[in-house]
Amino acid sequence: GENVEQHPSTLSVQEGDSAVIKCTYSDSASNYFPWYKQELGKRPQLIIDIRSNVGEKKDQRIAVTLNKTAKHFSLHITETQPEDSAVYFCAASRGGGSYIPTFGRGTSLIVHP
Amino acid sequence: EAGVTQFPSHSVIEKGQTVTLRCDPISGHDNLYWYRRVMGKEIKFLLHFVKESKQDESGMPNNRFLAERTGGTYSTLKVQPAELEDSGVYFCASRPLNSQETQYFGPGTRLLVL
Numbered sequence: 378g379e380n381v382e383q384h385p386s387t388l389s390v391q392e393g394d395s396a397v398i399k400c401t402y403s404d405s406a407s408n409y410f411p412w413y414k415q416e417l418g419k420r421p422q423l424i425i426d427i428r429s430n431v432g433e434k435k436d437q438r439i440a441v442t443l444n445k446t447a448k449h450f451s452l453h454i455t456e457t458q459p460e461d462s463a464v465y466f467c468a469a470s471r472g473g474g475s476y477i478p479t480f481g482r483g484t485s486l487i488v489h490p
Numbered sequence: 491e492a493g494v495t496q497f498p499s500h501s502v503i504e505k506g507q508t509v510t511l512r513c514d515p516i517s518g519h520d521n522l523y524w525y526r527r528v529m530g531k532e533i534k535f536l537l538h539f540v541k542e543s544k545q546d547e548s549g550m551p552n553n554r555f556l557a558e559r560t561g562g563t564y565s566t567l568k569v570q571p572a573e574l575e576d577s578g579v580y581f582c583a584s585r586p587l588n589s590q591e592t593q594y595f596g597p598g599t600r601l602l603v604l
Contacts, residue, residue, distance in 0.1 A: 381532070409591050420493070420595040421533070421581070466533060476591045477523075477546060480533040 379404040381469050383481025391489050396457050398484045400467035401449040409472035410443060410450050415483075416463045424465075425452070428472070457488045492516070494584050494596035502602045508570040511599045515564070515584030522565050523585075523593065524557060528578040536580075539565060540587070551576075572603045 380403040390396050402410075408429035413421040427434045427441045427450065434441050438457075443450040450469075454461055464485050468478035495514045503509050515522050524536040536555070537547040541562035550557070554573070559565040569576050579600050583593040 383532075386530075411591070413595075418597075420597045422595070423592055426592070468533075470591065472591055476521075476585070476593075477535050477538060478591075478593075479535070480525075482530065482532045483527075 379407060379469055379479040381467060381479045381481045383467050383484060385484060386482065387485045387487070389487045389489065390457050392457060392459060394457055396454045396461070396486055396488075398452045398465055398467070398486070399449060400451070400469070400481050401447075402469040402479075403448065404469065404471070404479075405445075405448065406471050407469040409470050409476075409478075410441070411468050411478065412441060412452050413466040413468070413480075414463045415466065421466060454486075457486075459488050459490050462486055462488045494582055494594050496580075496582050496596040496599050498599060499597065500600045500602075502604065503572055504604050505574055506571045508568065509572055509601060511567045511569075511580050511601070513565045513567070513582030513584075513596055515582070516594055518586065519584035519594070520562070520587040521585040521593075522559060523583045524565070524567055525581040525583065526578045527581065527598075533581065536567075569601075572601075574603050577601055577603045 411426035414424045415421040440453040464483045467481040470478040497512045522539040527533045535549040538545045539559045556568045579598040582596040
């Protein structure tokens with residue numbers, strides 16, 4: 378089955394800095410890669426996703442890159458703000474059908490004002 | 491539109507007791523998923539319903555866990571008898587039947603087994 382590794386487990390940055398979270402996956406058939414943000418005490422929410430037919434996707438201060446050959450994908454947050462502080466989860470799946478994502482262990486991002 | 495709701499938000503029980511968690515998906519969402527996250531680890535898949543049918547229950551840890559979705563609306567997940575290692579946050583998520591892969595998560599139930 379799929380295995381997703383996520384690093385780092387904790388990331389501490391100063392407000393305004395950039396943050397990068399990296400994930401690797403094992404199943405070469407995976408073609409859908411969502412990222413979820415879970416603020417303290419709240420539900421995980423999808424913030425951005427990417428499909429295997431593109432290498433990069435941006436949404437304002439958030440971007441995701443995908444390297445299918447190396448089987449890794451990354452989340453980039455620029456100009457971090459305190460409200461970006463949360464746990465971020467990456468996931469990988471074959472998409473479509475029953476769609477069962479495999480999640481990483483999560484990265485706790487702390488943005489210091 | 492109301493989101494996915496879960497009840498209770500927290501539960502503290504003793505080893506050997508029974509606990510039943512409930513999930514109400516977004517109205518009209520035929521796909522319903524249960525996940526569990528143990529502290530510091532990944533969100534792990536437990537099972538998947540399509541309407542009232544179990545599509546995939548490969549992630550259920552053992553026969554102490556029983557999930558139901560009678561009528562294809564809300565779902566329950568019962569743990570009987572609970573063990574210490576069952577502690578964690580149980581998430582439910584839902585998704586429309588013929589849609590992209592985006593899942594909508596509930597707030598989770600924090601279960602602590604003492």
